[in-house]
Amino acid sequence: MIKVFTIMAREKSIILPLLQRLLTDLGENIRLARLRRKFSTTLVAERAGISRNTLRAIEQGNPNVSFGAYANVLLCLGLENDLRLIAHDDDLGRKLQDAGLTLKARAPRIRPKNRKDHA
Numbered sequence: 880m881i882k883v884f885t886i887m888a889r890e891k892s893i894i895l896p897l898l899q900r901l902l903t904d905l906g907e908n909i910r911l912a913r914l915r916r917k918f919s920t921t922l923v924a925e926r927a928g929i930s931r932n933t934l935r936a937i938e939q940g941n942p943n944v945s946f947g948a949y950a951n952v953l954l955c956l957g958l959e960n961d962l963r964l965i966a967h968d969d970d971l972g973r974k975l976q977d978a979g980l981t982l983k984a985r986a987p988r989i990r991p992k993n994r995k996d997h998a
Contacts, residue, residue: 894942902940905949910938912956927951 894902913923924934929948936944937952953959 892942899940899942902942904940906938906940909949909952909956912958913938916956918956923952923955926955 913920920931920934924931927934927948928951929937933944933948934952937949950959950962953961
């Protein structure tokens with residue numbers, strides 16, 4: 880099942896099941912870390928500068944919550960150094976680099992089919 884969430888009421892973002900499982904696991908890990916420290920939701924939300932509803936959404940793995948809110952909660956729990964581990968070991972990137980493949984800095988420009996080039 881693919882979940883579709885509205886972001887900022889303009890765009891629809893498709894959240895693939897794998898990503899949703901990862902976010903759900905992250906939220907559960909954050910919840911368990913809070914409970915191990917015996918911190919209330921009110922305390923963590925207040926320290927992170929977010930509402931209890933936002934903290935609840937984080938602990939449920941809601942993809943609509945900003946990354947900054949997740950980071951603030953991790954900081955309140957003393958887990959901010961875990962953020963340094965994100966994309967730390969880029970195995971695919973290193974393999975591509977080792978293979979000597981060149982990567983363009985940006986995607987190629989796509990031109991409309993009906994456009995006439997003026998020379």
